[in-house]
Amino acid sequence: MAISSKLFSLLFLQLMFISSLSNIAEADGLSSRFYQYTCPGLEYTVAKTVALYIKKQPTLAASLLRMHFHDCFVRGCDGSVLLNSTPNNQAEKDSIPNLTLRGYNVVDAVKAVVEKQCPGVVSCADILALVARDAVRMIGGPFWEVPTGRRDGTVSISREALINLPPPFANISSLKTSFLSLGLSVKDLVVLSGAHTIGVSKCSSFSNRLYNFTGKGDADPKLDKYYAVALKGKCKPNDQKSIVEMDPGSFKTFDESYYTLVSKRRGLFQSDSALLDDPDTKAYVVLQAQTRGATFAVDFAESMISMGQIGVLTGNDGEIRRQCSVVN
Structure with a gap:
């Protein structure tokens, strides 16, 4: 089948972009070849183990991607979200924004296999980054080179997750401030929001948009009225348990349909709708x-x-945890 010149040009540009990603992967003391000699079969081992879980439960891909995001936005990508609470400290995983995270068992399983293959070599922070990439790829998402060499942090504080993770009701101003403070661009903000093309959400994360939004018994005017009616059919007032698909119809497949929904004012969260409130993010959505x-x-x-x-830890900073849920 003949390929149009326009499509050929697009494919060529995408290949050029992909080849340039390897250059990005060498920054900040990380390298795509970090474990080339110390754990040469690492990526194959990780992918093989992740596949066992995603094949049985594809929705875990969204959870693992979200876990990586939540890790990086608090203390940097140091695996701190994986640490358990102790009698003297409530860790990030027990903070309100993280109570719905799933997939810790997948990370632990991968870590166990890797430890048998290369004991004391690979950090949990690197494993989480690889697991998130592979899980996304297995449900139709893109491949990207994961630079490795991260070391694990030893501190995890619940309130820091509450402070630093962008909430689902965030407006465009607070979203931009949050991303820019971490060295991410406005484009990164709108692109990474596209992760909402997979996964589900509890009604409690957006039901404020459905009932009495302005104190007059109304729904959020930025939410398509027909979509609001459909959501009310799934989420009754004060519903804390029911869940809905973030990208109805294709929530198990990583695709671009999230942007079509947002452009039609059918983004589930206020933070999704907020992308239409900035000229740059709106232009990308459209x-x-x-x-x-x-x-x-x-x-x-x-x-x-x-x-x-x-905020990655490299060199002699941090440690290489033997178990991802506890410090050495």
């Missing part, structure tokens, strides 16, 4: 909706590499 995600896969890969380098 572009991806109109072109069926022409550049989304490449953009997402690049933004994930950038996010994965937030």
